[in-house]
Amino acid sequence: MTTKSLYERLGGAPAIQAAVDRFYRRMLKDARVARFFEGVDMQRQAEKQRNFLTMVTGGPNHYTGKDMRDGHAHLLKLGLDDSHVDAVIENLGAVLAELGANEADIAEVAALANSVRDDVLSRQSRARR
Amino acid sequence: MSRVQLEVDGIGIEADPGDSVLDACLRAGLAIPHSCRAGACRGCELQSVEDAARAVLACQTPATAGLRLRSGQAQLRRTALRLVRKEWLGDSTLRVVLEPQTRLQWEAGQYLFLSREPGRSRCYSIASPEELELHIAVQPRGHMSAWLAEDARIGDALEMAGPLGHCTHAAAQLDEPLLLAGTGTGLAPLLGVARSAIRAGHCAPIHLLHGSARPSGNYALDLLDSLSGVAVESWCLESHPDPRVRHGDLIARVRQFGSELASMRVYLCGAPALVSQLQRECFLEGVPLSRIHSDPFLPAR
Numbered sequence: 001m002t003t004k005s006l007y008e009r010l011g012g013a014p015a016i017q018a019a020v021d022r023f024y025r026r027m028l029k030d031a032r033v034a035r036f037f038e039g040v041d042m043q044r045q046a047e048k049q050r051n052f053l054t055m056v057t058g059g060p061n062h063y064t065g066k067d068m069r070d071g072h073a074h075l076l077k078l079g080l081d082d083s084h085v086d087a088v089i090e091n092l093g094a095v096l097a098e099l100g101a102n103e104a105d106i107a108e109v110a111a112l113a114n115s116v117r118d119d120v121l122s123r124q125s126r127a128r129r
Numbered sequence: 130m131s132r133v134q135l136e137v138d139g140i141g142i143e144a145d146p147g148d149s150v151l152d153a154c155l156r157a158g159l160a161i162p163h164s165c166r167a168g169a170c171r172g173c174e175l176q177s178v179e180d181a182a183r184a185v186l187a188c189q190t191p192a193t194a195g196l197r198l199r200s201g202q203a204q205l206r207r208t209a210l211r212l213v214r215k216e217w218l219g220d221s222t223l224r225v226v227l228e229p230q231t232r233l234q235w236e237a238g239q240y241l242f243l244s245r246e247p248g249r250s251r252c253y254s255i256a257s258p259e260e261l262e263l264h265i266a267v268q269p270r271g272h273m274s275a276w277l278a279e280d281a282r283i284g285d286a287l288e289m290a291g292p293l294g295h296c297t298h299a300a301a302q303l304d305e306p307l308l309l310a311g312t313g314t315g316l317a318p319l320l321g322v323a324r325s326a327i328r329a330g331h332c333a334p335i336h337l338l339h340g341s342a343r344p345s346g347n348y349a350l351d352l353l354d355s356l357s358g359v360a361v362e363s364w365c366l367e368s369h370p371d372p373r374v375r376h377g378d379l380i381a382r383v384r385q386f387g388s389e390l391a392s393m394r395v396y397l398c399g400a401p402a403l404v405s406q407l408q409r410e411c412f413l414e415g416v417p418l419s420r421i422h423s424d425p426f427l428p429a430r
């Protein structure tokens with residue numbers, strides 16, 4: 001038996017593309033996290049957000065834990081910590097709700113995002129929350 | 130220190146750890162078009178051999194062992210050009226027209242990688258759908274611009290790679306209101322889009338806002354006067370002797386569009402700081418990124 005990923009149920013790449021603008025706009029308007037997204041080329045940043053959304057909805061991606069460490073290492077210097085991961089997950093949930101995902105789906109995505117929390121924050125894995 | 134081995138177009142290349150892929154390629158004699166070294170001009174885009182859909186910007190990618198890439202962006206073909214016209218617009222901007230020596234397809238608003246000697250190129254945007262018209266801001270001792278201004282003669286040969294870029298009218302619906310905003314020679318691609326729009330029978334309003342920090346940057350007042358079917362505004366941060374130029378800031382002016390922006394297609398070109406600020410303003414006001422076309426004019430590095 002195969003279960004479809006949320007990525008597929010939402011409608012795959014085109015649906016994710018539509019979600020990128022909403023998600024990105026939310027991040028820029030959220031004073032808790034906006035500064036991490038300053039000063040980067042917006043089109044390229046949007047590509048990365050698309051990769052992010054694809055990954056956390058269970059779509060096709062090749063990211064490893066090491067990629068997550070390398071990709072966020074420069075943000076640690078800016079003070080990246082658990083509160084920011086929480087904020088990202090909160091915004092993610094809000095966008096998915098707007099797009100019609102149900103609570104179970106949103107919880108599943110939050111769990112997926114949480115599973116790389118230690119990598120994003122470059123620390124040894126601890127007990128998962 | 131141990132060197133790393135990578136492969137581009139089947140050719141083995143050695144690089145020092147810390148080199149960008151671009152520097153490693155250039156040192157190995159591969160002629161990859163490049164200009165900004167900042168991920169903006171996309172001349173240096175390569176593909177991953179394993180996954181053709183994965184684009185790699187050579188200037189932004191550190192050389193790592195085992196990396197396998199290929200060039201072969203068909204659109205980055207090289208074309209021989211001849212200089213057929215050059216004239217001053219104001220005291221620091223040159224308008225040049227180049228004639229391709231072989232068939233070339235372009236959209237006004239795209240940019241090309243212009244070179245006068247192998248291995249060094251500079252990006253310039255195309256201001257017209259009819260001929261390769263460029264507007265060149267003349268930089269003191271500029272490799273390309275000062276040469277064009279002082280030494281280049283009609284008939285001289287140049288070469289280009291490209292064109293590239295998405296600041297074109299092609300993506301627009303004819304009934305979408307357009308906002309074209311930029312500074313300095315950022316006007317060139319905006320003019321290209323406006324001219325293409327008129328040619329295509331664009332039926333929604335077209336706003337062209339041209340700003341400058343100094344009076345000399347409003348270099349095309351007469352040219353803009355001759356553009357019918359477009360609502361043109363010229364702005365300058367300093368007061369300008371010509372009454373056609375308004376005194377003020379382009380960003381404040383764009384904000385005045387308010388919620389109207391959300392339904393517009395937006396083109397932003399010129400000074401990088403201004404382009405990125407306007408991009409952000411428009412996006413937060415509700416314009417989808419797919420309807421924001423922008424070219425920050427980063428200097429070559």
Ligand SMILES: Cc1cc2nc3c(=O)[nH]c(=O)nc-3n(C[C@H](O)[C@H](O)[C@H](O)COP(=O)(O)OP(=O)(O)OC[C@H]3O[C@@H](n4cnc5c(N)ncnc54)[C@H](O)[C@@H]3O)c2cc1C
Pocket residue numbers: 164165169170240251252253254255263264265266267268269270271272273274275314315317318424425426427428429430
């Ligand atoms: C996609 C794209 C499209 C572009 N389109 C155009 C265009 O249509 N018209 C146009 O005039 N330019 C355009 N540019 C900018 C142009 O490519 C660069 O400014 C280029 O460096 C100019 O080359 P040069 O040989 O004249 O000067 P260089 O030899 O590169 O530079 C000489 C000196 O001038 C400085 N300098 C160069 N450019 C600038 C600048 N813009 N502002 C401040 N200082 C500078 C350099 O740092 C250096 O010290 C574009 C850039 C990009 C990325």
Ligand code: HEM
Pocket residue numbers: 033036037040047048049051052055056063071072075080084085086088089113114116117120
């Ligand atoms: C919750 C877990 C997270 C996951 C799964 C995740 C995943 C990703 C992915 C897949 C990318 C794209 C990498 C690429 O394509 O190059 C990315 C980039 C990025 N992420 Fe995250 N991320 C997480 C948390 C965060 C947080 C909390 C922040 C800051 C508030 C953040 C800020 C960024 C930024 C700024 C980039 C772009 C970096 C660059 O410019 O290269 N991320 N992330």
Ligand code: FES
Pocket residue numbers: 162163164165166167168169170171172173174186187188189
């Ligand atoms: S994008 Fe690499 S040189 Fe411009």
